[in-house]
Amino acid sequence: MTDTATSAAMTLRSQPGHNGNTATATLLATSVVGSYSVPEWLERFKTDYYQRRISRAYLQEIHEVAIKAALKDQERAGVDVVSDGELRRDNDVDYFLARIPGVEIPHLAKTFYYDYYDAYVRNPLPVDDDSAMLGLVDDLRFTRDYTDRPVKFSITGPFSLSRRVKNEAYADPADLVMAFARILNREARALAAAGAAVLQIDEPFLAGYPEQVDLAISAINTVYEGIEGPLKAVHVCYGNRYARPVWEGNYDFLFPRVLDAQVDQLVLEFARKGYDDLALFKRYTTPPFLLGLGVIDVKSLQLETPDQVAARVRKALQVLPPERLTVNPDCGLRHVPPEIALAKLQAMSQGTDQVRRDVLGQPANSSREPVERSESQPTGNAA
Amino acid sequence: MYIELRTPDERMRGPKAVDAAPVLTEVLRAARDGSVDLSRLRVVCDWIQYRQNFRDPIGLRLVEPWPLEAVRASRNGDGELAARSAWEIAIDLRRATDGSLDELLHTLLRGETDTIARVPLEPWVPGSRSIIWGFNALYWKALSLWEQATGRGYEQALPGGKSDSRNVAAAQELIQQLFDVWDRLAARRALPDELHVLELGVGNGNQARVWLDEFQRMDQESGREYYRRLHYLMGDYSPHVLELARANVTSAHGDRVSSLVLDALRPTETLGFLRYKAFLVYISNVYDNLPTDEIARIGGHLYQVQVRAVLPLAVASEIAARLGVGAGDLPDLVSRLLRLGPALLAEVSPDRFPTVADAVVFWRSLWEGLRLDERYVPLEALDTYDVAPGVSGELLRPIALSSGDVRMHVSNGAAASFTDTLPLLHPLGILQCHDLIVTDIGQYATNFRGPGKYDGSVVNWVNGPLLAAIGSRRGFDVTFEAFAHRTGANVLTMSARARD
Numbered sequence: 109m110t111d112t113a114t115s116a117a118m119t120l121r122s123q124p125g126h127n128g129n130t131a132t133a134t135l136l137a138t139s140v141v142g143s144y145s146v147p148e149w150l151e152r153f154k155t156d157y158y159q160r161r162i163s164r165a166y167l168q169e170i171h172e173v174a175i176k177a178a179l180k181d182q183e184r185a186g187v188d189v190v191s192d193g194e195l196r197r198d199n200d201v202d203y204f205l206a207r208i209p210g211v212e213i214p215h216l217a218k219t220f221y222y223d224y225y226d227a228y229v230r231n232p233l234p235v236d237d238d239s240a241m242l243g244l245v246d247d248l249r250f251t252r253d254y255t256d257r258p259v260k261f262s263i264t265g266p267f268s269l270s271r272r273v274k275n276e277a278y279a280d281p282a283d284l285v286m287a288f289a290r291i292l293n294r295e296a297r298a299l300a301a302a303g304a305a306v307l308q309i310d311e312p313f314l315a316g317y318p319e320q321v322d323l324a325i326s327a328i329n330t331v332y333e334g335i336e337g338p339l340k341a342v343h344v345c346y347g348n349r350y351a352r353p354v355w356e357g358n359y360d361f362l363f364p365r366v367l368d369a370q371v372d373q374l375v376l377e378f379a380r381k382g383y384d385d386l387a388l389f390k391r392y393t394t395p396p397f398l399l400g401l402g403v404i405d406v407k408s409l410q411l412e413t414p415d416q417v418a419a420r421v422r423k424a425l426q427v428l429p430p431e432r433l434t435v436n437p438d439c440g441l442r443h444v445p446p447e448i449a450l451a452k453l454q455a456m457s458q459g460t461d462q463v464r465r466d467v468l469g470q471p472a473n474s475s476r477e478p479v480e481r482s483e484s485q486p487t488g489n490a491a
Numbered sequence: 492m493y494i495e496l497r498t499p500d501e502r503m504r505g506p507k508a509v510d511a512a513p514v515l516t517e518v519l520r521a522a523r524d525g526s527v528d529l530s531r532l533r534v535v536c537d538w539i540q541y542r543q544n545f546r547d548p549i550g551l552r553l554v555e556p557w558p559l560e561a562v563r564a565s566r567n568g569d570g571e572l573a574a575r576s577a578w579e580i581a582i583d584l585r586r587a588t589d590g591s592l593d594e595l596l597h598t599l600l601r602g603e604t605d606t607i608a609r610v611p612l613e614p615w616v617p618g619s620r621s622i623i624w625g626f627n628a629l630y631w632k633a634l635s636l637w638e639q640a641t642g643r644g645y646e647q648a649l650p651g652g653k654s655d656s657r658n659v660a661a662a663q664e665l666i667q668q669l670f671d672v673w674d675r676l677a678a679r680r681a682l683p684d685e686l687h688v689l690e691l692g693v694g695n696g697n698q699a700r701v702w703l704d705e706f707q708r709m710d711q712e713s714g715r716e717y718y719r720r721l722h723y724l725m726g727d728y729s730p731h732v733l734e735l736a737r738a739n740v741t742s743a744h745g746d747r748v749s750s751l752v753l754d755a756l757r758p759t760e761t762l763g764f765l766r767y768k769a770f771l772v773y774i775s776n777v778y779d780n781l782p783t784d785e786i787a788r789i790g791g792h793l794y795q796v797q798v799r800a801v802l803p804l805a806v807a808s809e810i811a812a813r814l815g816v817g818a819g820d821l822p823d824l825v826s827r828l829l830r831l832g833p834a835l836l837a838e839v840s841p842d843r844f845p846t847v848a849d850a851v852v853f854w855r856s857l858w859e860g861l862r863l864d865e866r867y868v869p870l871e872a873l874d875t876y877d878v879a880p881g882v883s884g885e886l887l888r889p890i891a892l893s894s895g896d897v898r899m900h901v902s903n904g905a906a907a908s909f910t911d912t913l914p915l916l917h918p919l920g921i922l923q924c925h926d927l928i929v930t931d932i933g934q935y936a937t938n939f940r941g942p943g944k945y946d947g948s949v950v951n952w953v954n955g956p957l958l959a960a961i962g963s964r965r966g967f968d969v970t971f972e973a974f975a976h977r978t979g980a981n982v983l984t985m986s987a988r989a990r991d
Contacts, residue, residue: 148885149874223963347918350965353767354918354989
């Protein structure tokens with residue numbers, strides 16, 4: 109492991125939470141990818157906002173209550189590195205586009221909150237305007253105020269943002285991607301300074317454009333330029349919009365070009381598709397990225413058991429040492445009903461504990477609240 | 492008093508117009524002479540295009556009070572809840588000119604509804620749980636017996652006398668779309684080894700035969716070699732129908748075709764292995780034949796339409812007399828018929844049904860006489876009402892509130908089938924459905940959309956905006972267009988493709 113990666117790994121595992129706790133000072137730290145279950149009632153309120161039936165202030169209060177509950181769920185499930193569940197976001201793209209100066213969105217109302225806007229870039233973006241921040245730091249601060257655990261903060265990557273914009277400003281579409289990257293770099297620096305334990309760039313659309321990996325990696329490197337402190341992660345999956353894949357294939361397309369990425373961790377989807385792609389980590393050993401191992405299928409409402417999770421982690425341990433593994437769902441849990449999302453995270457933590465105890469001889473994570481299954485908890489057939 | 496004419500333009504004016512004036516005159520005269528609170532009376536006139544249906548020319552429906560209304564009534568010292576109920580008189584304009592309307596209206600408006608005698612065959616239930624769907628299921632299970640008795644196949648019994656399943660041009664268009672998608676995937680070396688196509692509801696196999704013949708021909712002409720990678724799956728609820736379809740296609744395409752008995756409401760139970768793999772799911776004339784509830788918005792409140800299958804007393808008495816039983820014995824006999832089917836019923840009750848043909852006569856008589864009583868019950872807390880598994884009633888809110896008062900189908904069966912089929916689609920796959928579809932909620936105000944009776948089965952137009960909303964929430968664009976290859980048809984083409 110290089111010094112950089114070692115340092116990053118130690119950062120993840122020893123990063124104190126807001127109140128000084130070191131909740132992740134164990135091997136095989138568990139985390140979420142980002143989003144957490146969006147209950148139907150919250151969808152209704154969000155849609156009401158985008159149809160101007162309730163005010164932004166009203167919606168913000170609702171979001172804050174929901175985020176506190178999401179944090180509590182993650183803590184109760186025993187997740188070591190938590191997030192705000194991205195519950196403020198309408199979707200993975202518009203939350204950013206609507207804040208980026210120079211992106212024009214003619215119609216701000218939506219039929220359904222999760223729909224994408226029609227967005228345009230008609231003139232080159234003001235990439236050097238240091239005063240134009242996106243306001244994401246406020247989101248991070250709020251989250252840190254309500255949890256002792258290290259916080260992951262995810263940003264949708266410049267390549268994916270560019271795919272949802274009608275570009276009328278740049279002759280070369282790559283220039284738009286890099287403009288987004290420079291704007292996001294400013295924000296990433298601010299998030300690092302505000303105490304994000306993990307920064308993660310999500311590239312949900314990249315799997316559909318395997319020929320564009322070089323461009324996407326260059327842009328990711330620009331976003332992370334000069335960032336010190338947080339673990340720098342990148343998440344690539346096969347899509348999770350409406351809980352559906354947008355592409356089928358394997359992670360071959362990422363390699364070897366992803367080896368040029370100046371990141372510490374790759375957070376990847378495995379549980380739904382199987383673990384064949386672990387072979388890539390055997391084949392490409394340098395740089396020694398950490399692997400965020402997907403052990404929970406977020407496109408299925410079937411509950412994983414702790415034993416299944418443990419088996420998946422053990423399989424990865426045949427390829428990578430425990431120092432290079434963290435454990436997470438395949439992707440965000442936003443489309444999974446609340447009670448199933450919680451149960452899936454519980455299974456993830458319990459399965460990971462099992463490996464710590466049985467394989468590594470470590471005690472279970474003591475920061476975890478005991479979780480008992482009640483009769484009302486889902487069995488996986490709830491949907 | 493509120494009067495609504497839910498009637499197409501061509502029935503209100505022009506050469507096909509029905510003269511509604513005498514009907515309305517009779518309504519007003521009866522209202523004048525009756526004792527019902529006119530502020531709580533609705534009169535709804537439909538022009539029902541199905542000659543066979545579940546209604547009498549005139550019917551009465553109770554509108555139960557919305558809870559808040561009852562509270563207000565109580566606070567105002569009006570403890571008589573029934574007094575706060577409203578009534579709806581339903582008139583079929585097509586049949587209301589036979590002279591009986593005046594007498595019936597007066598009977599209803601005098602509140603003497605008990606004199607209109609019926610024999611209930613079930614308790615009040617939401618439409619999708621009515622025994623009419625048991626009859627519908629029995630029809631497809633015992634189709635050969637019904638066809639034997641009537642002397643004609645089910646396709647001949649359709650309104651146009653044929654389905655669109657043999658349309659070559661439609662098949663060619665769809666196949667070309669698939670070829671284009673596969674060419675693009677092949678260029679990126681992302682084309683799977685097996686190319687799956689699924690047909691739900693195979694009928695007699697004509698659609699599959701035409702489609703596969705054309706596929707093979709076009710593939711040979713283009714030299715793409717897709718045919719040898721094709722896997723065509725035929726799924727149907729009826730083993731008998733499936734066998735007929737298999738016989739139709741296996742001689743020419745046997746090595747490319749598999750058939751599976753499956754429940755159209757839950758295709759993934761059988762086809763889970765196909766998740767994200769189907770490039771085409773083709774569904775024709777299935778959704779309009781699946782169970783459905785109806786909801787109504789009346790005075791701004793949402794109601795569920797509850798139904799109760801009944802036989803008019805005269806019909807029930809006649810059927811019962813033929814069997815040597817009392818009319819009160821019929822509900823039990825109906826239940827046994829639906830549970831056992833005519834063949835077994837004849838076997839276990841030879842005294843009443845000496846032959847299977849006698850049991851089929853009983854079945855057909857019941858079907859002909861069957862009516863549905865209706866009432867409106869407040870639909871509270873939409874999130875507790877399931878449109879289909881995984882589809883909350885909340886999805887109905889924006890649709891039901893998009894216009895004024897409306898009565899519409901929920902198409903629960905179609906919604907369940909559609910919802911459970913979408914996960915089978917490859918990211919570049921397409922679901923194509925030919926059916927009777929309402930594309931705008933406003934259309935419920937101008938035409939009767941079911942239930943109608945076909946020969947042994949039920950037909951209801953499908954709530955297109957609801958399916959579009961379900962698709963949208965799952966990342967699919969759902970579009971509707973006229974069936975391009977036959978003019979004048981009511982059938983529309985619904986397509987669903989992944990978006991974003």
